[in-house]
Amino acid sequence: MKQLLNIVFALALFATACSKTDSKNETGEMNKDMKTKTVALSGNEEVATLAGGCFWCMEAPFEKVIGVTKVISGFAGGTEKNPTYKEVSSGKTGYRESVQVYYDPEIISYSEIIDIYWHQFDPTDEGGSFHDRGFQYTSAIFYHDNKQKEVAESSKKELNKSGVFNKPVVTKIIKFTTFYPAEDYHQDYYKKNPDRYHRYRKGSGRDEFIMDTWKDNKEYKKPSDEVLKKKLTDLQYNVTQHAGTERAFNNEYWDNHKAGIYVDIVTGEPLFSSSNKFESGTGWPSFTKPIDEKYIVKKTDNTYGMLRVEVRSNSHLGHVFDDGPKPTGLRYCMNSAAMRFIPKEKMKDEGYGEYLWLVE
Secondary structure: OHHHHHHHHHHOHHHOOOOOOOOOOOOOOOOOOOOOOOOOOOOOOEEEEEEOOOHHHHHHHHHOOOOEEEEEEEEEOOOOOOOOHHHHHOOOOOOEEEEEEEEOOOOOOHHHHHHHHHOOOOOOOOOEEOOEEOHHHOOEEEEOOHHHHHHHHHHHHHHHHHOOOOOOOOOEEEEOOOEEEOOHHHOOHHHHOHHHHHHHHHHHOHHHHHHHHHOOOOOOOOOOHHHHHHHOOHHHHHHHHHOOOOOOOOOOOOOOOOOEEEEEOOOOOEEEEHHHEEOOOOOOOEEOOOOOHHHOEEEEEOHHHOOEEEEEOOOEEEEEEOOOOOOOOOEEEEOHHHEEEEEHHHHOOOOOHHHHHHHO
C-alpha cells in the first residue's frame, strides 16, 4: 500500500500542497469532531506510559486526541505480578496508577503526547495528586527508549523554564519496566459512570486547577463569510476557506527567520512558534509541532488521488507529514496565507505575552 501511494504521490506532485519528492505519504481515518478513536495508519503504533494521579482522569483526555488509537488504565513501575486495584491503592506496592497511550506517530508525536500530559495534573505535587495522596498517585513518565527519555527530559526542562508554575516540576522520568492493566470496570470509566466520574474530577480539585493554570481568556471567533471576504485577500480567502494552496518559495513566511509566533489569520488562535520552525526545503513554512494541540484539528484529505492528513484550526492551514526532524519526526507544512506572524517585540502588546517563553 505504501509503495502504491508513493507512485501516486510522484505522479500527482505538481498538484500537491506542501510536498517533498522524498516525503512519505499518510493514510488513515480521522474525524473532525475528535469523538471517534482512530486506527493506526499502517500498524505503526507506539506507546507512552504515563502517571498523573487517578487513571480515570488521565485516560479520558487522551482518548479524544486524533492519532491516539487506544488508552489503557493500569499500574506501572512495580515488581509484584498481577497487582490488583485494591493492592495498589493501599500504597503498599511499588506501582503508580498509570495509563498507556497507544498512538500513531505519523499523525501525532510522542513530544505532543507529553505536551498534552502536562496539562492534566499538577506536576509540582510530590505527595500525590489533588485529593489522592500517597506514592501510588504521584506522577511519572515511564520512557520506553532513549528517544522518549530525551524528549521527556527536554519537555520537563522547558516546562520549568516557562514560568507556568511557581514551584519546580517534580514528575519523575523513569525507565519503563512493568505495566499491568487494571480491572475491566476501570477501563473507560468516564463512559461507564459519567456522573460519578465528573463529580470526582470536580470534587478532587483537578478541574479547577487545570482551568486556573491553563485558562485562555481570549475568545477566538470566526467572522462571517461576508466579513472574511472584506478582511482577507483573495489568496488568503481561497486558502483558508477553500483549502487552496499558495506557491512554493513565493509566500510570505517560507524563509522568515524572526523570533515570534504565528497565529490563525482568521481567528487569531496561537498556532506555531518560531522556535519550532525549520527549513524543510519545500518552499512553505514548516514546523515540528503546534503551540497547543487544542487549537489544531487533523482530518483525512483525499484530494488529488492521495490520502494525506489535513491540518485545520477553524480554517484550512496545510498538511502534516511524517518526515520532519526531532523531537517529533513530523513536518507541519503550512500556508503563509493562513497565518499572521507576530514578532517577539509585539507579542505582549497584542495579547500573546504568555507565549514569550517559547521564543526566548
